[in-house]
Amino acid sequence: MELHEKSISEINQSLRTKELSVEDVLAYFKARAEKLNPELNAFLGLEIEQPAKIDPSSSAIAGVPFGVKDNIVLEGRETTAASRILKGYKPPYTATVLSKLLSADAIPFGRTNCDEFAMGSSTENSSYGPTLNPWDKSRVPGGSSGGSAAAVAAGLVPYALGSDTGGSIRQPAALTGIVGLKPTYGRVSRYGLLSLASSLDVIGPFTHSVADAALVFEHMAGFDIMDATTVNKEVPSYINALDRGIKGMKIGVPKEYFIQGMQAGVEKAVKDAIQELENLGAEIMEVSLPSSPYGLAAYYVILPVEASSNLSRYDGIKYGLRNNQAESLYDIYTQTRGEGFGREVKRRIMLGTYASSSGYYDAYYKQAIKAREHIRAEFKEIFKQVDCLVTPTAPTTAFKIGEKMNDPLSMYLNDVFAVTANIAGIPAISVPCGFDEGLPVGLQFMAPWFKEETLFQAAGAYESATEWTKQRPNI
Amino acid sequence: MAISENEVNKVAELARLEISADETKQYAGQLSAVLDYVDKLKELPALENAGQGDVIHQTDELRNDTSDGGRYQNEILANAPTRKDNYLSVPAVFND
Numbered sequence: 001m002e003l004h005e006k007s008i009s010e011i012n013q014s015l016r017t018k019e020l021s022v023e024d025v026l027a028y029f030k031a032r033a034e035k036l037n038p039e040l041n042a043f044l045g046l047e048i049e050q051p052a053k054i055d056p057s058s059s060a061i062a063g064v065p066f067g068v069k070d071n072i073v074l075e076g077r078e079t080t081a082a083s084r085i086l087k088g089y090k091p092p093y094t095a096t097v098l099s100k101l102l103s104a105d106a107i108p109f110g111r112t113n114c115d116e117f118a119m120g121s122s123t124e125n126s127s128y129g130p131t132l133n134p135w136d137k138s139r140v141p142g143g144s145s146g147g148s149a150a151a152v153a154a155g156l157v158p159y160a161l162g163s164d165t166g167g168s169i170r171q172p173a174a175l176t177g178i179v180g181l182k183p184t185y186g187r188v189s190r191y192g193l194l195s196l197a198s199s200l201d202v203i204g205p206f207t208h209s210v211a212d213a214a215l216v217f218e219h220m221a222g223f224d225i226m227d228a229t230t231v232n233k234e235v236p237s238y239i240n241a242l243d244r245g246i247k248g249m250k251i252g253v254p255k256e257y258f259i260q261g262m263q264a265g266v267e268k269a270v271k272d273a274i275q276e277l278e279n280l281g282a283e284i285m286e287v288s289l290p291s292s293p294y295g296l297a298a299y300y301v302i303l304p305v306e307a308s309s310n311l312s313r314y315d316g317i318k319y320g321l322r323n324n325q326a327e328s329l330y331d332i333y334t335q336t337r338g339e340g341f342g343r344e345v346k347r348r349i350m351l352g353t354y355a356s357s358s359g360y361y362d363a364y365y366k367q368a369i370k371a372r373e374h375i376r377a378e379f380k381e382i383f384k385q386v387d388c389l390v391t392p393t394a395p396t397t398a399f400k401i402g403e404k405m406n407d408p409l410s411m412y413l414n415d416v417f418a419v420t421a422n423i424a425g426i427p428a429i430s431v432p433c434g435f436d437e438g439l440p441v442g443l444q445f446m447a448p449w450f451k452e453e454t455l456f457q458a459a460g461a462y463e464s465a466t467e468w469t470k471q472r473p474n475i
Numbered sequence: 476m477a478i479s480e481n482e483v484n485k486v487a488e489l490a491r492l493e494i495s496a497d498e499t500k501q502y503a504g505q506l507s508a509v510l511d512y513v514d515k516l517k518e519l520p521a522l523e524n525a526g527q528g529d530v531i532h533q534t535d536e537l538r539n540d541t542s543d544g545g546r547y548q549n550e551i552l553a554n555a556p557t558r559k560d561n562y563l564s565v566p567a568v569f570n571d
Contacts, residue, residue, distance in 0.1 A: 184531070318551075337492050
């Protein structure tokens with residue numbers, strides 16, 4: 001077995017027994033990335049932040065490198081959110097998740113490509129070119145964290161971090177055949193994540209297996225005094241949940257997540273997976289979440305409104321790009337932003353500005369907040385009846401590069417099953433559950449607030465019973 | 476809900492974005508399509524217990540409001556396109 005096919009624990013174990021040195025591991029992944037990345041474009045940079053001294057026995061992830069989405073800051077290392085407007089920006093501080101992983105002797109390895117400011121579902125909106133899907137290079141890896149997903153799927157790095165505001169971890173995980181976790185809002189610090197929509201954003205891991213996800217997540221979760229939206233709640237051992245089995249677990253199948261127009265092969269793979277869960281002893285119940293179909297509409301009001309406010313800081317004054325022809329302050333703002341932002345970012349800033357402007361605020365933003373409350377209330381009710389929910393992660397497999405670029409609405413619809421977890425703030429995980437015409441399909445589990453344990457228990461049982469998380473693209 | 480090109484330009488001005496004539500045209504159609512889609516939110520009835528939605532944050536835990544001595548001043552200023560001594564610099568806001 002080659003190094004890139006090994007689990008995080010196996011790599012750490014090889015370091016502990018001195019079968020391998022940290023230098024061997026880094027050299028292996030560096031060589032692999034240098035060979036495959038020029039085509040895949042999963043990494044924007046291959047900087048390695050190796051701490052002075054690494055003790056492989058200090059943690060279960062010690063000495064193992066990981067990719068970082070280009071919207072999570074590390075002091076002194078260029079971070080651009082794949083935008084021209086932040087070219088050259090060197091953050092003066094380090095994100096809490098990275099500090100936590102660094103203190104566990106894990107090694108940040110490269111900055112991964114993404115849609116500009118995490119706006120998109122295909123990674124085509126990057127100012128530095130699209131990332132290709134390792135399963136079929138004519139297709140997108142999903143987005144916005146598509147670089148992280150492709151880097152892990154292609155074995156360029158054992159795991160990677162992404163951010164999920166409306167599916168940006170789970171949808172690319174599904175489209176590239178790996179595991180992606182979106183934690184409960186408030187479970188992981190957002191300090192050092194460049195803000196998109198602050199009430200929705202969370203950081204989570206991409207891994208090959210559910211077991212790896214549980215392992216990494218134990219080192220990421222927890223309260224942070226630098227992020228007032230994190231919650232001071234004990235972090236349990238997630239690893240222990242993996243082998244509990246799901247005998248008697250009540251799993252809900254919400255009928256609103258099986259819609260017309262869904263790709264037939266995706267529906268089949270997901271239905272087969274649900275049958276497998278039943279075979280493993282789970283009690284499968286059909287349930288209804290009638291407000292879920294409004295989730296995407298609410299999302300495309302809440303997100304642009306928050307984003308248009310958050311992105312007002314990129315104005316050519318404090319950092320990044322400035323248009324040098326501009327003479328007045330007003331011209332500096334408009335010309336820098338006009339030139340520095342790509343089309344999707346501008347589109348969403350305009351949408352948010354419009355929806356929050358006087359005269360439209362009640363019609364759009366207030367309605368969206370009402371939908372958010374409906375959705376949360378329904379999840380709260382449903383979790384009195386079931387332990388978790390299972391749905392498809394995305395309605396299709398990976399689509400062709402360019403296919404949806406001129407039709408934003410059809411691109412947005414790829415996140416229709418993923419956004420509700422962000423709107424409600426609940427945790428969700430995508431695990432591979434099969435293929436349709438050679439392209440991976442993702443299965444999504446959603447659990448109550450702070451019950452990531454239940455996700456690991458259910459997804460862990462499914463992983464042990466199937467072979468899907470062992471599949472790798474031929475690259 | 477159709478958005479006119481005039482409205483697009485007005486919103487771009489509010490958002491401090493310079494956009495080309497080609498973008499104005501494109502955004503008018505695309506923003507209209509998205510707004511038509513989000514219009515379905517109006518179908519939802521009012522909620523009885525509005526404002527009770529946040530199940531995550533029962534209490535606020537805030538850090539002390541104290542200064543850490545401005546230790547990032549140099550790093551922050553190093554990112555500025557233009558600076559004068561220890562300040563960010565911009566063109567004059569008022570003429571005369």
